[in-house]
Amino acid sequence: MRDQQSTWARPLLMLAGFYNIGWGAIVVFFPALLFDRLGLEPPRYPAIWQCVGMIVGVYGIGYIIASRDPNRHWPIVLVGLLGKVLGPLGFVYAALITNELPKSFGWVLIPNDLIWWVPFGMILYAAAKYNQYPRDARYESLFTVPGAIERATDQYGISVLHRSRQQPVMMIFLRHMGCTFCLQTLQDLQRDLPILKDRGIEPVVVHMSDDEEARQVMLKYSLEMVPRVQDQTQSLYRAFELPRGGFWQLFGPRNWIEGIKATLRGNIVSGLKGDGFQMPGIFIIKDGQVIHTHRHRTAGERIEYGSMPCPVPAQRSRVPMHEPRQ
Numbered sequence: 052m053r054d055q056q057s058t059w060a061r062p063l064l065m066l067a068g069f070y071n072i073g074w075g076a077i078v079v080f081f082p083a084l085l086f087d088r089l090g091l092e093p094p095r096y097p098a099i100w101q102c103v104g105m106i107v108g109v110y111g112i113g114y115i116i117a118s119r120d121p122n123r124h125w126p127i128v129l130v131g132l133l134g135k136v137l138g139p140l141g142f143v144y145a146a147l148i149t150n151e152l153p154k155s156f157g158w159v160l161i162p163n164d165l166i167w168w169v170p171f172g173m174i175l176y177a178a179a180k181y182n183q184y185p186r187d188a189r190y191e192s193l194f195t196v197p198g199a200i201e202r203a204t205d206q207y208g209i210s211v212l213h214r215s216r217q218q219p220v221m222m223i224f225l226r227h228m229g230c231t232f233c234l235q236t237l238q239d240l241q242r243d244l245p246i247l248k249d250r251g252i253e254p255v256v257v258h259m260s261d262d263e264e265a266r267q268v269m270l271k272y273s274l275e276m277v278p279r280v281q282d283q284t285q286s287l288y289r290a291f292e293l294p295r296g297g298f299w300q301l302f303g304p305r306n307w308i309e310g311i312k313a314t315l316r317g318n319i320v321s322g323l324k325g326d327g328f329q330m331p332g333i334f335i336i337k338d339g340q341v342i343h344t345h346r347h348r349t350a351g352e353r354i355e356y357g358s359m360p361c362p363v364p365a366q367r368s369r370v371p372m373h374e375p376r377q
Contacts, residue, residue: 062118131171135164221254226330231319232310300330332347342361
């Protein structure tokens with residue numbers, strides 16, 4: 052996986068660092084300058100104001116350090132963003148509620164705090180996306196789809212390739228097991244499972260958790276006997292070219308609406324249990340060939356599994372759940 056944020060995040064943090072150092076130096080060496088420019092009375096205790104300048108300058112050094120590797124040093128950016136959010140909140144309280152600060156001092160917040168909210172937020176978002184990806188998955192997949200489904204075995208030791216030679220297989224790639232949309236998918240699969248069985252289609256769930264955790268989650272939906280494939284390195288996801296979601300795919304307004312609906316159906320978020328940026332998808336496979344593909348447009352998109360097209364004659368399964376891999 053290529054680090055795509057370095058080209059813009061590093062120079063941005065360098066700029067933020069030098070800005071903070073410069074602003075802090077002005078406050079330390081010329082503590083009354085800013086007050087004179089704003090037409091305000093100079094501070095009664097300039098040493099305290101100079102300490103503020105020193106703290107701002109030290110933040111600048113931290114930003115320059117973080118610019119060397121934003122994905123690794125994201126906590127520095129987080130602390131900086133918290134300061135840039137809490138500072139304006141404190142000003143609103145002091146200027147508009149208690150009237151302890153003049154409103155004209157708010158002009159200082161624009162270059163010092165407000166203009167950095169979006170870029171710092173983007174750096175943290177990119178760092179989270181990078182750091183949640185398994186180390187082994189940060190490179191291009193070495194598997195083709197045929198090779199991947201031959202290696203992918205379920206809890207019964209049967210490969211997806213072997214199952215697909217007996218009947219059509221619907222591979223359902225989940226988001227992480229703590230996601231409300233993952234749980235909604237399992238709930239929908241529970242609803243449509245009899246239809247899939249009648250059509251002779253075998254569902255196989257692909258997940259990013261360890262097998263026992265997946266079994267416990269699927270047990271809640273009476274799906275513990277459904278074949279499931281563990282893919283903690285996300286090699287199958289990459290082999291099937293399932294992307295990681297962008298901001299609107301993961302946090303767009305439609306997802307908020309669907310998330311509320313899913314929660315009201317009893318599918319409650321239980322924490323991050325895998326790559327939170329991974330998008331789901333569905334692939335129907337017969338005789339080792341992908342015959343139908345659906346890649347979700349948003350994380351919360353719901354699918355009618357029982358009505359998905361399967362352009363081959365349906366057959367009954369001839370592979371018992373406990374049959375060993377051949």
